[in-house]
Amino acid sequence: MKNLLFFSLVLFSSLLQAQEFNNTGKEFWAGYGAHLSMYNPDGTVNTSGGSQEMVFYLSGNSDAIITVEIPSIGWSKTYTYSANSMFTTDVMPKVVGTDARIVAEGLSHNGIHIISSTPIVAFCHIYDNNSSATTLLTPVSSLGQFYTSLNFTQQSTNKNAAGYCFVVATEDSTEVEIIPSVNTQTHIAGVPFIVQLNKGDVYNLFGAQTGQNNGVFTGEDLTGTSIRTVNIDSTVPCRKISVFSGSSDITINCGGGNTTSDIIFQQIMPNGALGNKFFLIPTKQMGHNYFRVLVTDTTTNVALNGVRLTNLINGLYYEFTNDSISEITSNIP
Numbered sequence: 001m002k003n004l005l006f007f008s009l010v011l012f013s014s015l016l017q018a019q020e021f022n023n024t025g026k027e028f029w030a031g032y033g034a035h036l037s038m039y040n041p042d043g044t045v046n047t048s049g050g051s052q053e054m055v056f057y058l059s060g061n062s063d064a065i066i067t068v069e070i071p072s073i074g075w076s077k078t079y080t081y082s083a084n085s086m087f088t089t090d091v092m093p094k095v096v097g098t099d100a101r102i103v104a105e106g107l108s109h110n111g112i113h114i115i116s117s118t119p120i121v122a123f124c125h126i127y128d129n130n131s132s133a134t135t136l137l138t139p140v141s142s143l144g145q146f147y148t149s150l151n152f153t154q155q156s157t158n159k160n161a162a163g164y165c166f167v168v169a170t171e172d173s174t175e176v177e178i179i180p181s182v183n184t185q186t187h188i189a190g191v192p193f194i195v196q197l198n199k200g201d202v203y204n205l206f207g208a209q210t211g212q213n214n215g216v217f218t219g220e221d222l223t224g225t226s227i228r229t230v231n232i233d234s235t236v237p238c239r240k241i242s243v244f245s246g247s248s249d250i251t252i253n254c255g256g257g258n259t260t261s262d263i264i265f266q267q268i269m270p271n272g273a274l275g276n277k278f279f280l281i282p283t284k285q286m287g288h289n290y291f292r293v294l295v296t297d298t299t300t301n302v303a304l305n306g307v308r309l310t311n312l313i314n315g316l317y318y319e320f321t322n323d324s325i326s327e328i329t330s331n332i333p
Contacts, residue, residue, distance in 0.1 A: 025139020
């Protein structure tokens, strides 16, 4: 199995109020992010589902009754969980009629809902024999209303690959403003648009393709795309949303003349849940470990092991490789 680890750190403006963050909870929302094998060579959707699978890993300190459901397609599984164990769910459905995959830009209704009778921790894993990506899920209680997508430079030897980000609504009547940082398949960079979502609805963006060179296909990097809920009126608070970013396939130079191709799939933390101090733990025996530090205030002083970073890219982020255990600090969260 090819392994690609992409590390990301996000630093945001001090104007944002920090919120209490906990990764244990009784309710989660996720989505079945794009994977290259979901498509045929001509770019059409693979109706047989693709070679990839998606499962959840669930763990907690108490016995629980846990339901994993996709309300829009009537799919549901309920499990009896035993405390202090790691439980793996059934694979998520991926064929016509019961298809949870997010394969196109725009609106779909296939949000995946996890409900537990007692607090649990949940992980999501998308994989096949050639690729693998996993993410820790954020419970609804720790979700926020404002997110900034963090992706990576999109390049792949497969013309159907693309970077993406998507939002999942956790409540009915959720109004979301999205400002793409780059051109997507159907939206123009920098032009805000509003989508109306109900509970379990998903809105997905794919970065537009930008070219080809020596068999490598490039696409837009969605880093900096803004996703936030909007007040419907003064009596209704902003709804909480769940946001993910990733790539259906991406090629990254690992150093020593070696490259790797894999998927990326990551739930994004809300802007208000971020901090000022992080430790970087590199992958053993990988020549390049990539890190990105995203800022919304360009005056933020970001330091790696006490040395201030320079060369802010696009007014949005710092990017560097690092191969030793290190510390990132900032004066603004």
